[in-house]
Amino acid sequence: MAEAPTLETPRLTLAPFSDEHLTERYVGWLQDPDVVRYSEQRHRTHTLESCRQFAASFADGPSHLWAIIENKQGLGHIGNINSDVDAANRTADVAVMIGEKQAWGQGLGFEAWNAVLDYLLGPGAMRKVTAGTMAENKGMLAIFEKSGMTEEGRRKKQFQLLDREVDAILVARFAET
Numbered sequence: 065m066a067e068a069p070t071l072e073t074p075r076l077t078l079a080p081f082s083d084e085h086l087t088e089r090y091v092g093w094l095q096d097p098d099v100v101r102y103s104e105q106r107h108r109t110h111t112l113e114s115c116r117q118f119a120a121s122f123a124d125g126p127s128h129l130w131a132i133i134e135n136k137q138g139l140g141h142i143g144n145i146n147s148d149v150d151a152a153n154r155t156a157d158v159a160v161m162i163g164e165k166q167a168w169g170q171g172l173g174f175e176a177w178n179a180v181l182d183y184l185l186g187p188g189a190m191r192k193v194t195a196g197t198m199a200e201n202k203g204m205l206a207i208f209e210k211s212g213m214t215e216e217g218r219r220k221k222q223f224q225l226l227d228r229e230v231d232a233i234l235v236a237r238f239a240e241t
């Protein structure tokens with residue numbers, strides 16, 4: 065993995081993902097329909113080995129995978145956040161999963177998200193950070209808005225979510241120039 069720094073926020077540590085984070089707890093998040101409802105992972109079955117392979121895909125190249133560790137309530141590893149970096153264009157696409165449902169709705173997803181954006185658009189030397197989600201994922205859309213990302217595109221009916229055709233919303237934030 066490209067050298068990703070540990071990022072500290074008031075309630076979280078974002079630690080470079082390592083073997084200690086490869087646990088059945090993590091696999092369990094990917095098997096929980098509530099957690100993967102708006103993710104393409106909903107079509108897949110995950111195991112420790114598939115998680116190991118995903119983590120290993122960050123071993124070479126400029127992209128980053130962080131484990132999100134909650135420090136105040138003793139929740140420990142609650143999710144992951146990753147940035148897929150296009151070094152030539154100085155862009156990064158970010159995705160987050162808070163897998164521990166007891167951690168939802170406390171602003172922790174936003175706290176992790178904003179820390180990663182600030183890092184990428186600051187010391188990480190990216191010009192532009194992008195992300196995308198389903199138009200029905202209200203939590204993610206709220207995080208986009210709160211973190212200063214704005215819509216730059218919409219792919220009509222990109223996803224099949226149960227019996228519905230759902231748009232993909234694409235957002236971005238630029239480094240301040």
Ligand SMILES: CC(C)(COP(=O)(O)OP(=O)(O)OC[C@H]1O[C@@H](n2cnc3c(N)ncnc32)[C@H](O)[C@@H]1OP(=O)(O)O)[C@@H](O)C(=O)NCCC(=O)NCCS
Pocket residue numbers: 098099100102103143159160161162163167168169170171172173174175196197198201202203204206207210
């Ligand atoms: C989406 C997700 C990251 C939100 O994380 P979270 O820590 O619960 O969100 P936060 O507590 O930081 O909330 C941020 C904002 O979103 C809003 N929000 C969060 N979940 C919401 C929901 N289900 N419906 C409506 N608003 C929601 C909050 O009210 C808050 O807005 P506010 O500050 O204006 O009140 C988390 O639920 C998650 O990881 N889900 C599963 C994986 C996933 O969907 N990832 C994204 C795939 S693209």
